[in-house]
Amino acid sequence: MSTLTVTAAVRGGHELPVYPSYYPHEIEVWTVAPDAAERLLQQSKIHAYLGNDLHLSGSAPDLITAVESLGSLVIVRINPQSSYAKENTTACAVAHAVARKLSSNNPDVILHPYPITPLHGDYLYHVDLAEAAKRRLLSDTPVEPTTGNLKVKAAGAAAERLLHAEKATQESDWDVEIKETSLAELTDSAMTVINGWLVPPVARSGWYQAYLALRDAIDVGTRESVEVDLQRIQSGDFNDPVDHINLERAVVTALVNDCRQVVVGYTLKREYFNSEFSAGIENIAFDSLTGLNAAIFLRTVKLKDFPWNGWLRVGIDARPASAWNPITGFSDKFGRLLWSAVADPALLPSPYDQAWMANRITEVQTSPSR
Known part of the structure; x- marks a missing residue:
């Protein structure tokens, strides 16, 4: 009995550049002056603005929503x-x-x-x-x-x-x-x-x-x-x-x-985000003390026009003012927001409490089966 073996060339392709995920796969942080923030929010050029000096020219339009801390x-x-x-x-x-x-x-x-x-x-x-x-x-x-x-x-x-x-x-x-x-x-x-x-x-x-x-x-x-x-x-x-x-x-x-x-x-401090459908964001979590400049915000926010992933653009009223410290990290307002986006700590400050919460997993005690 004879066996015929045929060998063909196999080409190695590239993996998907973006893995489907609930979270934005790219976060861009801009320094934005308060007098320019309202226009950028209304034009959907930024999704949220972190700063207390934004004063809307009139009553807040339907597409701009505020959170208070x-x-x-x-x-x-x-x-x-x-x-x-x-x-x-x-x-x-x-x-x-x-x-x-x-x-x-x-x-x-x-x-x-x-x-x-x-x-x-x-x-x-x-x-x-x-x-x-x-x-x-x-x-x-x-x-x-x-x-x-x-x-x-x-x-x-x-x-x-x-x-x-x-x-x-x-x-x-x-x-x-x-x-x-x-x-x-x-x-x-x-x-x-x-x-x-x-x-x-x-x-x-x-x-x-x-x-x-x-x-x-x-x-x-x-x-x-x-x-x-x-x-x-x-x-x-x-x-x-x-x-x-x-x-x-x-x-x-x-x-x-x-x-x-x-x-x-x-x-109260009021910070604003674009809630328009479909150019805005949803599922907003924020900290009662620090507002939107909190790790919980970047870990829960979802873009409305993407079923998953997407490009999140955030404006902030501060410029980078400190270098990276290997022990204490970033100590300025801009740096803390940046670190919230790239860090992956085990625990996060609880957004409505003085305690901590698990970032990814939570230990749950269950009653033994009977």
Whole structure:
């Protein structure tokens, strides 16, 4: 028996350049000035804009949708040299009066005389204290007639918009200072990212951000007590979760007891994306503290005109400002967005909480079969 073998040439082709996937396969990040962002969004040249200074020329068109996150804390500080600072009762009355006036004159300021807001992941642990603080503010007898001669100044350009120019003072003998502290300004100086982890781990917690905002104004005795509780929290020196929460509540209570520097409200940050069909995007997830500049946004967003993959174009109001650090990564706003696009960490900051969430897999405990 004979066997005939025929051998033919086999050509090696190329694999598919794009694998079908739910996510965009290419993400382009642009630095875009706020005055150009609206036009680029409406023309679908960018899908989303990450920045707080975009002011639409009119009411938002149907194809542009906003997401809201925590923008800033509004802080009132009484001058230690002012006669209004001699008694804490007087300082509280003045702070409450200024808070009411700020809220009535500025619709974007949400009256909230407690440093932990509903956008913080640990707000439910403090909701009773926050509501009690608001009741005290609203039930106080208004003292505006006696504080009409207050010398009020704005701390920085951000707070100047909260005051009418004719009411702001440039004098050194001011009575009340208004300060608007952005969340990034509050946390960036105290937070470091090492190998994907936030240091300290409590950096996203409302109680810790309250500590950063108000610690400078408390007296020496109160500060020592607060520092002891802070050390216990960070070292895990507590008996159970209830003890842990009570320690955090004690820290914030000590911080807000002195009215010489208090949080009286907060503002929201609005960021916009194109939701038009079919040139826009959908399935938008964002962080309650950092908005769209979060890893969860780039891991969930989907382009409407592609069943899979596609080209995502994102505009941001910041330029690259830091080099790559092999330990801490990128530390600037542009770099953090870029790193969110290319990194693949095991855990991500939970978008609506102070905890972490699994990036790809989650351990699930199931009941044994019977």
